[in-house]
Amino acid sequence: MSAIGRFWVRLKRFRHRRGYGVHSPFAFNFLTYVVYERGEYYAYRDLAARHPVPFFRCGGHLAKCRKFLFRLANYVHPAVIRLVGGVGTAEADYLSAGCRSAAVVRGGAGAAGQGVEAGVPRPKELVCVGRDVPPDEWAALVARPRAEDSACLIAGIHRSAGSRQAWDEVKRLDAVVVSFDLYDYGLVFFDRSKQRQHYIIWF
DSSP, X not given: OOHHHHHHHHHHTGGGGXXXXXXXXXXXXXXXXIISOOOOOTTHHXXXXXXXXXXXXXXXXXXXXXXXXXXXXXXXXXXXXXXXXXXXXXXXXXXXXXXXXXXXXXXXXXSTTTTOOTTOOOOOEEEEEOTTSOGXXXXXXXXXXXXXXXXXXXXXXXXXXXXXXXXXHHHTSTTOOEEEEOSSEEEEEOOTTSOOEEEEOOO
């Protein structure tokens, strides 16, 4: 997206900035300490050196998105970071650095229940769906059984009318309790102890 297009998106979402109007403690804390966190984590400098971004063509926004991935992995602290589709090497490295104890695997979770023995709790996952995964596959990916404290991140939810429709379908799934529309990404949580709510975020 061009700098002008990015500015227009942010202008339209201005009233959703900094958690304005968000009353859920969970959502407000997530926005404050993950989405809008400005602190410099120990790994940022090394990651930026390994994966430099250009100063033109929204390079600053790309760097911001990568840092968000780091903070998200650090926040969720999953046992497994599952990359579905074409998640780039840089993005995978930022996610892995955010939670070094997590096993990073590529590929879908297979059939429901596959790889999980009866009576054994499912591992907490952070599932990251790449931009190349067809939108008509998103709902099935999100609906797969997984630990309730898992999260799923979908890239490119506004790249087309079809992707926006697919994102709306994801939000309506019974498994989805809280969702965040960050424009570049859609993020869902499954924790039923939270109040069901869907947020549009200025990011």
